[in-house]
Amino acid sequence: MSPFAITETVLRDAQQSLMATRMATSDFKDILETMDKAGYRSVECWGGATFDACLRYLHEDPWERLRAIRAHMPHTKLQMLLRGQNLLGYHHYSDDTVRRFTAASVENGVDIVRIFDALNDLRNIRTAVEACLSAGGEAQGTVCYTLSPIHDQAMYVALGKEIQAMGCQSLCIKDMAGIMSPRECYDLVSALKDAVDLPVYVHTHATTGLAYMTYLKAAEAGAAGIDCATSCFSGGTSQPSTASMVYALGQMGFDCGVDPAVLKQVDDFFVPVQKKFAENGVFDPYVLSTKTDALVYQVPGGMLSNLVSQLKAQNAIDKLDQVLAEIPKVRKDLGYPPLVTPLSQMVGVQATVNVLLGERYKSIGKEIQAYIRGEYGTAPGPIDPKLQRRVLGDQSPIRGRYAEGLAPEFPEAQAKLGGDARSDLDVLSYIAFPQQAEQFFTDRAMKEALVASYTIREVE
DSSP states (O other): OEEOEEEEOIIIIIHHHHHTTOOOHHHHGGGHHHHTTSOOSEEEEEETTHHHHIIIIIOOOHHHHHHHHHHHOTTSEEEEEEOGGGTTSSSOOOHHHHHHHHHHHHHTTOOEEEEOOTTOOGGGTHHHHHHHHHHTOEEEEEEEOOOSTTOOHHHHHHHHHHHHHTTOSEEEEEOTTSOOOHHHHHHHHHHHHHHOSSOEEEEOOSTTSOHHHHHHHHHHHTOSEEEEBOGGGOSTTSOOBHHHHHHHHHHTTEEOOOOHHHHHHHHHHHHHHHHHHHHTTOSOGGGGSOOTTHHHHOOOHHHHHHHHHHHHHTTOGGGHHHHHHHHHHHHHHTTOOOSOTTHHHHHHHHHHHHHHHTSTTSSOOHHHHHHHHTTTOOOSSOOOHHHHHHHHTTOOOOOSOGGGGOOOOHHHHHHHHGGGOSSHHHHHHHHHSHHHHHHHHHHHHHHHHHHHHHHHHHHO
């Protein structure tokens, strides 16, 4: 049988896509040692929105979460998703921050860093790739897959060659919206296998109903592995089921190296976790249904679940269809950027504002303005001239790499935090999410003071 690798996503992308990344470490800690015995190639457990969610909603130190997972999973490679120069945030950080953050991720337990740029502007992943390699991690360069009049196989193959030349040890095709058809996947994997000497991994979502078929064709084309989610956290805007894919691939002659009995234990553990979040209204049934309209609006899983929750919070869920129809229009105006974080959120927010205000671009978000100025990199295609003039006037967009003009951020942040920062990791958390980190530091100090006061009373 041919070897074929499985990456399990329940701790990161599956929960991010289905329930806006609200799973606390306490929700999954007790199953980690069992997961370590499953035989996964890797477990994606960090990066993406997990860092933000830990600080903002869960009152956890994301670095402690990573170390806890590492301690309970010594035999399985841990994987994270890194947004290149954006790290885990929504704007470009200085090169010194990117180097420090990437190295710290590897030093604290990450084995594989999947690195992408939302615009496929690979200038914006080079610093992170170099830092990952220097720290001893596996740098996995990423091609963000999208459909548009300007994206084609030749473009993706060229990106693959550039990723290999950069020194990456593996390559991922990242289909964040689940729009890659089985035929497109077979052809692209085959073309990349012919063009580069790297293992090619495929990531997709079940949003449109294509994913199971797409993964089978990925295997037939010679891909090295795929991303899947334990069954109760699979389907919809998440990934296909791990157990189902292993079963089907096994009959096709592929050895995924995983133990079905352990997969059953893992899924049994997460069933009540899923039920708890469903009862709390966090796990929204809407994101579980097949949505072929996504082939048109190309909204990725995490973006859709967040969009639903945000519209509900504004009592505007009845506007969802209008927002989804507006998204491809905004995307076209912006030169067809792939809808992946942070561009997916930026385009989604602008489309929502256009619909809710009843007038297109009556208000233009500061992130969209920064994008048009060229702060996120080079747009894949031409930006609508009227929109560009409205933002830039007679000025020209930035042509170089924006981060090259950013001063080092770490020394200033370290000085500002003073004693509130217990370590360099606290400083990095602050640089990534200043308000959330400061609140976390304050809450941490209050909890420690409270514990100390009770301890003194007990002694007395």
